[in-house]
Amino acid sequence: xxxxxxxxxxxxxxxxxxxxxxxxxxxxxxxxxxxxxxxxxxxxxxxxxxxxxxxxxxxxxxxxxxxxxxxxxxxxxxxxxxxxxxxxxxxxxxxxxxxxxxxxxxxxxxxxxxxxxxxxxxxxxxxxxxxxxxxxxxxxxxxxxxxxxxxxxxxxxxxxxxxxxxxxxxxxxxxxxxxxxxxxxx
Numbered sequence: 001x002x003x004x005x006x007x008x009x010x011x012x013x014x015x016x017x018x019x020x021x022x023x024x025x026x027x028x029x030x031x032x033x034x035x036x037x038x039x040x041x042x043x044x045x046x047x048x049x050x051x052x053x054x055x056x057x058x059x060x061x062x063x064x065x066x067x068x069x070x071x072x073x074x075x076x077x078x079x080x081x082x083x084x085x086x087x088x089x090x091x092x093x094x095x096x097x098x099x100x101x102x103x104x105x106x107x108x109x110x111x112x113x114x115x116x117x118x119x120x121x122x123x124x125x126x127x128x129x130x131x132x133x134x135x136x137x138x139x140x141x142x143x144x145x146x147x148x149x150x151x152x153x154x155x156x157x158x159x160x161x162x163x164x165x166x167x168x169x170x171x172x173x174x175x176x177x178x179x180x181x182x183x184x185x186x
Contacts, residue, residue: 062098063133065090065105070119074132081106090116096156099135102163104156109168109178117168120180129182131164140164140182147176155179 064074081091086108093104107117129140140163147170148155155165162184170176 060085061089062092063131065116066130066132067120067123067127068130069124069127070122072116072119075116077105077131086114087112088114093156096165097158099133099138100162102156102159102165103131104165104167106167110171117166117178120166120168121178123180127182128185129164129166138162138164139185141185142180142182144179144181146179148179150175150177152177155181 060078060080061076062079063077065077066073066075076089077092078085078089079092079094081093085091086106090105090107092098093106096102096104108115109117109120123142123145125142125145127142129142131138131140148167155167164182164184166180166182167177170178
């Protein structure tokens with residue numbers, strides 16, 4: 001009799017835990033979706049405005065990057081991809097365009113507090129990227145995700161279309177980089 005009661009109590013506890021974690025997971029997913037919607041709405045409502053003066057802390061800040069799917073929100077982009085720059089911001093490849101054409105950006109994905117590209121591996125074709133500068137805001141749609149050789153800079157070459165190219169290391173493999181490209185939404 002005690003064994004049956006123990007089994008029944010155990011089953012009730014397991015069911016309660018499953019229900020609890022299911023509710024918690026749904027709550028978290030709903031909040032992520034709400035945050036994503038709020039970020040996108042803020043960007044859409046602010047698209048025609050120039051970047052706020054407060055957002056330009058010094059001459060090295062060229063703009064901000066927002067990627068709703070991975071909860072990246074208005075992170076400063078500074079000129080250069082030197083380690084000193086990447087220690088506190090997303091870096092801009094100086095040999096790429098700042099607004100029109102191919103905009104090349106880099107960031108860490110681990111190992112520092114400025115690992116802004118930690119989750120770009122979760123991006124998929126069709127995801128949105130927002131790039132805001134003093135010249136305006138551009139919306140890009142992810143259309144290419146690939147691994148490139150660590151010495152392959154061809155993805156940063158000039159293009160006739162407007163695109164954004166995001167590059168980061170791949171943990172555990174210093175010979176390749178993750179490259180995510182988006183085309184400007186028309």
